[in-house]
Amino acid sequence: MAKTVLMQGNEAAVEGALAAGMRFFAGYPITPSTEIAEACALRLPQEGGKFIQMEDELASIAAVLGASAAGMKAMTATSGPGFSLMQENIGYGAMAEIPCVIIDVQRAGPSTGLPTSPSQGDYMQAKWGTHGDHPVIALSPATVLECYTLIVRAFNLAEKYRTPVIFLMDEIVGHMREGIELPDPNRLIINHRKMSFHDGANKQCYYVPEGKYVPAMKPFGQGERYNITGLAHDESGFPVNSSEIAGKLITRLLDKVEKNVDDITRVEEYAMDDAETAVVCFGGTTRAVMDAVLAARADGKKVGMFRPITVWPFPEKQLLARLPQLKRILMVEHNHGQMLLEVQRTVGGTLPVDFLGRVDGTVISPSDILAKLNETEGQSHAE
Amino acid sequence: MGKKRYEMRFAGSGGQGVILASVILAEAAVISGLYTVQSQAYGPEARGGVSKAETILSSEKIWYSKVTHPDFLLALTQASLDAYTKTLADGAVVMMDDSLTLPKGVDRSRVISIPILRAAKEEVGKAFTANIVAVGAINAALRLFKDDILLEAVRRHIPAGTEEINKKALDIGAALIPQEQADVFAQKLG
Amino acid sequence: MPSDLVHLYMRIDHLPQIWCPGCGNGVIMHDVAVAIDELIHDEENSINREDIVIVSGIGCSSRAAGYLDFNSIHTTHGRAIAFASGIKMANPKLHVIVLTGDGDCSAIGGNHLIHAARRNLGLTVICFNNDIYGMTGGQYSPTTPNGDRATTAPYGNVDRPFDIANLATGAGASFSARGDVYHARETIDIIKQAIRHKGFSLVDVYSICPTYYGRKNKKGDAVEMLNWQKENLIPTARYYSMSEEDRVGKKIIGILSFNDYPEYTEEYAKIIASCRKARKK
Missing domain, CATH: 3.40.50.920 (Rossmann fold)
Incomplete structure (x- = not known):
């Protein structure tokens, strides 16, 4: 029988992320999410992973996207003010289809607000925070155990659909300790991004077969040169000035989530x-x-x-x-x-x-x- | 436990370690196979001003995680004693440092006034062990957990090499509670 | 016909580039390609083309990432160095080269520049410094000289400018250098050394923008602007042979600061190794 351990929600999210294969964290301290950064700083090198405290949240999300593009499962954690700062690059992640997980341990706003007080005021921001129409997946845990199990699912969805996933926590769950039985990591279902290595048939890095929505990911910096951009681009990954291609791209990005809503939504x-x-x-x-x-x-x-x-x-x-x-x-x-x-x-x-x-x-x-x-x-x- | 849900609040000033006291009792609950939820006031609130932590114990799954009317209050500063004696549950037990003044209107028969801070400084020899002295006293008064379980809970939350002094602090805390008092305040768990 | 170099290292399908006639950016992009080519063909210590990653932000300079045929990522405005930090951390064997501009790396991205320099994270930052925001049509940047004109400085620029190479030195960069468009050979050699350098390296390359900066400030056409660089930007050896008097108003082209501080990803690898060792016990 698994041993029950006393754990804080923020810590459980880190352990779950590690179990999901997260090996890179970039972040900036902010109440009430700071314990996540602290736990990552302690735990990641033990698992061969990497932690870096960046100069701000703009840098944190950018470093996470860079690390993920280069092949690592990556995440950051923040709260309201930092979540606001990250919005532009969350849109970049959606556009360039770079998987990652962003934890927002919500606190009372607006602005600096009530830094240590609980809130769920970022619900709409999680959907509409970045400009433009874009796919959004956000999951919200209610217990310490779920901080662990659900963040595994957050990574799975990010990898499967190649898109940033928001893990919408709040101060209540993040700062709470409960006794939990940690799942056996060997029995968890872990998804990894679908990769395409040197498939001579199609060199296009954003090639999507008919009837599918998610392109396989080419490893970046591992032998097959291609281009990643936040500009509207064609399947080759290069910017285009074509309304037809741009429209097709944005529609496909939205369809990734809309056409798979049954796979994604849980109540x-x-x-x-x-x-x-x-x-x-x-x-x-x-x-x-x-x-x-x-x-x-x-x-x-x-x-x-x-x-x-x-x-x-x-x-x-x-x-x-x-x-x-x-x-x-x-x-x-x-x-x-x-x-x-x-x-x-x-x-x-x-x-x-x-x-x-x-x-x-x-x-x-x-x-x-x-x-x-x-x-x-x-x-x-x-x- | 007589009640389905036993709510405990720990209050003092930042640096007195009331959060750790609260965590240790939650840890002991986990080891004992009880349900527990522990939470605290964090951040600026916890630096200098009133610092507050809460542990809820139950034999059943705990949903709501906040303490509203504590069944037990530990207060190590006058400000926290004044503030939190206003919201006690009926029959609540208050443990206070004996350097403090009990506000009017609190039932004295349910108050344990003991020299926690002085015992830590003079008998244990380290002022920062006041929270562990308090944990020892709380467990002696309420008889929540077996001694070996409490010791294991403490051990899980202290730096290696400090076991001896923390054991001493627990024992000194327990010795602050006379046997007759413990018979009055003992809680039945599970 | 494009040269062999262009065929080898540029994405021909995406040329011609978007820069204006007379712009210095094409020369700097060419210098980068030559520097990489020479490093790839260095018989004693060659680097692998597939290990090169070009990262750019937003602005005229940043379009270079799309033209150069390497692993390339064109990111958001100001954040190229932060994206690059994540890439380098994830895969330290990569040569991560950031192509950026004066606005991208010293205004909106200034914080990332100084902190990457401070950490000594092994990136190479090449700043295409043209003293102006070109992509948006000629607004003053952090390097526009005081008193100069821009569309947002119609009465003259009140701001005092950054010297980006000195800024990086001040922030702790273990390699900081200055190049320009006119002194192409010198600049290529500096870029090579910057890529070879293990820690953080910055090369502030003075570009020319005849279309916006030049025209607004009556600096003449591209040829006149290049002539200004020829007269006033002086390679290191010659600079130090000049008298104090002759140096007035001139700037050095060359390496301005250099040291062998420990590189960030190597230091972090030691932490991983020590954690793993502690675990095995």
Whole structure:
């Protein structure tokens, strides 16, 4: 039997990343993500990997993309202000199709905000932070164990779809310690980018066969010369001034995620089978929601929990499947209503969607949620 | 445990090691096979001002990770004692350094006032062992964990070569609690 | 007909290049290609073409990465040195050459320049320094001389300029040098030494921009600007043979600082080795 160890969410993310094969980390200290950099500095050289503390977050994400292009599984970790600084190169990673993982341990903003306080205010930024239309995959863990297991999946998706993946943590989960049983690394499923070595038939470095969306990656600096650019480019990797080729490229980049949404999106549901009210939440907020749902159930109320684990793309199909049985939805998140917009879009006005949010840096408690459930219950009866 | 969820808060000033005390008790819970969640106030808040850490113990899976009304409070500074005695659960146990003044309105029969800071400095001989002295006293008073489990939990979180002085600090902390007091405050776990 | 060198090291399909007539950037790109060619064909200590990675940022200079037929990555504005740092860390055997400009490496990317220099990470940075933002049409850069004109300095530039080679020296670069367009042979030799250098190396190559900088400041055409370089930029040996009086207003072309500080990736490899050794015990 695996031994239970006491571990912090931030540390568990590092151990999971190492298990996934991460061997390069570049970062810049920022609360509340700093323990991730510290753990990488300690652990990476032990595994033959490399850590570098860069001069800022702009450099951190750039070094990560460089290292990944050169063949290493790479990641960085930051929080709100640093995440803002990284946005331009996250778009570069999407455009040039360089896999990597960016951990954002969210804290209360905007600006310097409340550096040590929890928040989920970067949800929309994870999707829309960089300019232009681009594919986005973001995953959000709710427990310390999930910091480990889900970041393995983050790397797998990054490698499979050749795109940056956002690992959207929050202060609640990042700074929490729990006893966890670490999975046996030999039993984890680990994906690696599909490589094409000297395949004489097609020298094009971004060649995508008909019906496929992801080009195999040529190793950079290992014997086969090619060009990588953030400019709109053709399959040879060189910039083009052709609206047709540019349009085809951007559409394919978006399709990588949109056409594989079933492979990418995951949700967790609790007590949803006969639920008439769904409390929707993600990340650290789940902890209070679970206690509230357990209390409501103990009180005989038909309340369930619906949690997107994949927060981008939003798992609309899974939520739509629950709509016929539901009478109302309560969205609970530590922001002013961000995932709420996705829920409202999905529901399309067919159900009342209530909202409980928090932007003062304090944590929403189970009793806050129970009070809101009672309040919305009264309202829907009145309707 | 009498209650399903036992909430503990540890408060002092930055540098007193209250976070480590909180982590050690969580570690002991893990070794004992209990569920635990540990968290703390970090960053600027933890430098100089009030420093706060929390450990929750339960025989069941713990979801909500924050302490709202602690069943136990350790306070090593006047500011933290004043601040956190306002939100105690019914019947909560307060352990305070005896150099501090108990605010009005706190049930004295549930207060353990002992010389943690002085014992660390004078009896152990190192002021920085105050947190380990406190851990020893907490466990003697609440009887949460077996002695060997607590010692192992401490060992996992201290630098190699400091085992002896930390063992001494645990023992001195435990000796601050008279047997009769422990009989009053003992918690039943699991 | 393109020369053999062009056929060998340039991506013919992507030529002609986009630079304006009279621009110095093509000469510097040629110098880089010649330097690499000579290193590849060095009988005593040749380097492998496939181990060369060209990294560029954004700006006129940075288009060179697309024309040179090596592993090439054209990154974002200012970040070439940071991308290059990740590439070098991931695969230290690579010769990572950053082609950048005065704006790219000393304004938006200035922080990365000084910190890569400080770390002594084994990159070679070649700055195509034309004293102006050319790609966006002639705005003043950190190397535009005080008082000169640009589209964003219609009344004369109030800023005082950087000397990029000295900036790198000040930041701890273990190899810092200056070259120019006119003294091509000297500049090729400097670039060769910079690529051979194990630690961080910077070559600040003075380019010419007759289209924007030259025209705005009445510096004449490309030939006149080259003549200015011939008269005022002096290779090291000649410079030191000149009297103090004659040196006034002149600048050295050559290596300005050199030392053998430990290289970053080699130092990090020692940490990995010691961690692994400790683990085996």
